[in-house]
Amino acid sequence: MSRRGWLMLGGLLVLGGAGTAACSSEGGGAGRERREVNTDVEPLRRRFRAIGPLSDPHWLGYDPNDSGREWIPDQDPRVRVVGVARLPAGAVSSLVGGTAYSFEPSDPSNPPEELAEFLPENAGWVASVRYDKHITGSRYPGRFHLSPTTDHVYFDTVNPEVVEASPST
Structure with missing residues (x-):
């Protein structure tokens, strides 16, 4: 040869x-x-600055379209950032009690199994499309559920960007 x-x-x-x-x-x-759950708060603070001071986070960042079978990466990668974190005591109640966002009862849909143990029981989740737009700046898809009883926020986003806090609408 x-x-x-x-x-x-x-x-x-x-x-x-x-x-x-x-x-x-x-x-x-x-x-x-099983994906590894992250507990670093800084990446979340930079992307979700408008939510307020976050603590005790548990989150995942991964490509939701990755089956693990391809060896050629996607040309248009997506990163799903999903998780739960705490806000200061009373922060959620004061936000939800206002009239700016019209929060309604809404449970998170299909949270990843790796996060199940970190979701508070009897959270009484609420959400608002207007609040979602406030946090994302309408630049990327995202849903944010808040718990007035436990002061938790559950977030489910795709390709979240660093967005400066905007004034309340």
């Missing part, structure tokens, strides 16, 4: 091995591996 033939064969073997390694390291079809 010519030198060129050996080089091509070697290149194919390397590419084939890389694809196999990527699949097996990501759980390749044998079921999704």
Whole structure:
């Protein structure tokens, strides 16, 4: 075999091995591996500044379209940032009690199983489309549920950007 033939064969073997390694390291079809829950508050404070001072966060950041089987990354990656954090005592009640956002009862839909143990029981979640737009600046999709009884916020966003706090509307 010519030198060129050996080089091509070697290149194919390397590419084939890389694809196999990527699949097996990501759980390749044998079921999704459990994602690690983050507790770093700073990335959330930068993106959700308008919510107020957050503490005790538990959140995930991942590509919701990643099945773990592809070895070629998406050209248009999406990052879902979903989780729960606390606000100062009474902050949620004072916000929800106002008339600016028209909060209504609304439970978070399909929270990831990794976050289940961090969601407060009997939270009495409420949400508002106007409040969602206030937090996101209408720049990215996001839903924010607040609990007046526990002062928790549950957030579910895609590609959240750093958005400066805007005045209440």
